[in-house]
Amino acid sequence: DTEVTQTPKHLVMGMTNKKSLKCEQHMGHRAMYWYKQKAKKPPELMFVYSYEKLSINESVPSRFSPECPNSSLLNLHLHALQPEDSALYLCASSPLLRGPSNEQFFGPGTRLTVL
Amino acid sequence: AQKVTQAQTEISVVEKEDVTLDCVYETRDTTYYLFWYKQPPSGELVFLIRRNSFDEQNEISGRYSWNFQKSTSSFNFTITASQVVDSAVYFCALSPGNYGGSQGNLIFGKGTKLSVKP
Numbered sequence: 001d002t003e004v005t006q007t008p009k010h011l012v013m014g015m016t017n018k019k020s021l022k023c024e025q026h027m028g029h030r031a032m033y034w035y036k037q038k039a040k041k042p043p044e045l046m047f048v049y050s051y052e053k054l055s056i057n058e059s060v061p062s063r064f065s066p067e068c069p070n071s072s073l074l075n076l077h078l079h080a081l082q083p084e085d086s087a088l089y090l091c092a093s094s095p096l097l098r099g100p101s102n103e104q105f106f107g108p109g110t111r112l113t114v115l
Numbered sequence: 116a117q118k119v120t121q122a123q124t125e126i127s128v129v130e131k132e133d134v135t136l137d138c139v140y141e142t143r144d145t146t147y148y149l150f151w152y153k154q155p156p157s158g159e160l161v162f163l164i165r166r167n168s169f170d171e172q173n174e175i176s177g178r179y180s181w182n183f184q185k186s187t188s189s190f191n192f193t194i195t196a197s198q199v200v201d202s203a204v205y206f207c208a209l210s211p212g213n214y215g216g217s218q219g220n221l222i223f224g225k226g227t228k229l230s231v232k233p
Contacts, residue, residue, distance in 0.1 A: 042206055042223035043160070056220070088158055102210070103150060104221060106160035 004107035005092050012113045015081060021110045023074040023091030031055075031097040032074040033104060034066060035090040043090055049074060050097035081114045088112075117142050119209050121224035128197055129232050136192045138207030146212035149183065149190045150221065155203040166190065168212070184214075187192045197231045206227045 004025045012086075013019050031050050035043035048056035049068040065077040074091055074115065088111050092104040118141040128134045140149065151163040164174060166183050174181045178195045194201055207224045 024162060040204060040226075042226055048220070090158075092160075095145075098198065102148075103163040103165045105163050106152075108157060111158070 003077075004091055004093055004105055006089075006107035006110050008110055009108065010111050011114075012115065013078065013081065014115050015083070017037060017081075018077070018079045020078065021076040021089055021091075021112075023107055024072055025093040025105070025107075026072055027093065027095075027105070028071075029093035029095050029105075030071060031094045031102070033092040033094075034074070034076050035092065037088040037090055037104075037109070039087075047076075048097065056095055078112075082111075083114050086112055086114045117144075117209060117222050119207050119213055119222055119224035121205075121207055121227050123227045124230045125230070127200045127230045127232065130198060131196050132231075133193060133195050134197050134229065134231075136194075136205050136207075136229065138166070138190045138192065138224060140188050140190065140207070140209045140216070142209060142211055144211045148210040148212060150208040150210065151190075151192050152206045152208065154206065154226070160206070163192075194229075197229075199231050199233055202229060202231045 009024045034046040035050050036046055037043045038062045045058050046060045047066040052068045052071055064081050067075040090111045091107040094102040094104045096102055120139045122137055141185055147168045149166045153163055154163045171183050180193045182191045192228055204226045206226045208221045210221055
């Protein structure tokens with residue numbers, strides 16, 4: 001199994017809603033990532049988990065809350081988002097956070113619209 | 116500073132033409148890794164190739180080939196005999212390294228949108 005899955009594919013939410021994005025991989029990778037991608041821009045790193053511990057937080061607002069319950073699963077909890085948070089949210093995984101063989105494998109993304 | 120520049124914002128070719136996507140990078144690290152990813156309209160980023168800074172051999176995979184030149188800090192990507200299915204945004208990315216391994220973060224270029232017309 002060489003894929004990263006993300007659910008849901010599309011999400012529309014109001015500014016007062018609470019929702020969660022889910023990412024799963026079964027490749028035995030120990031590093032997992034959340035990226036945000038606006039239209040016509042490259043992905044921007046948000047969070048990195050290594051061995052289920054938060055390793056990097058790129059100064060992301062607290063309305064985004066990541067969680068890594070186990071080595072295969074990564075969640076992103078959303079609360080009180082703003083319309084400018086509308087974007088494609090990509091999850092990725094790599095064998096390790098640091099090492100010679102760490103190409104990141106990406107999921108298909110969740111397209112989020114905040115009304 | 117670590118930076119990746121993809122100067123070509125958009126390229127349009129006709130099917131069967133060859134096309135080269137340029138990538139120029141900046142880093143002070145002696146160990147680093149370079150990547151190319153493809154992002155079709157569906158949104159998923161597809162890994163194409165990884166190259167480390169110690170390996171300057173060019174690589175060919177089917178219709179794809181990569182030319183890595185440390186002297187010019189470039190890692191260009193050529194598609195031979197392009198097809199409509201090659202239409203996508205292509206990202207070049209740099210991962211800084213130390214102690215022989217990557218630090219894990221990817222620095223992306225802005226991407227080149229390739230349109231292949233029938």
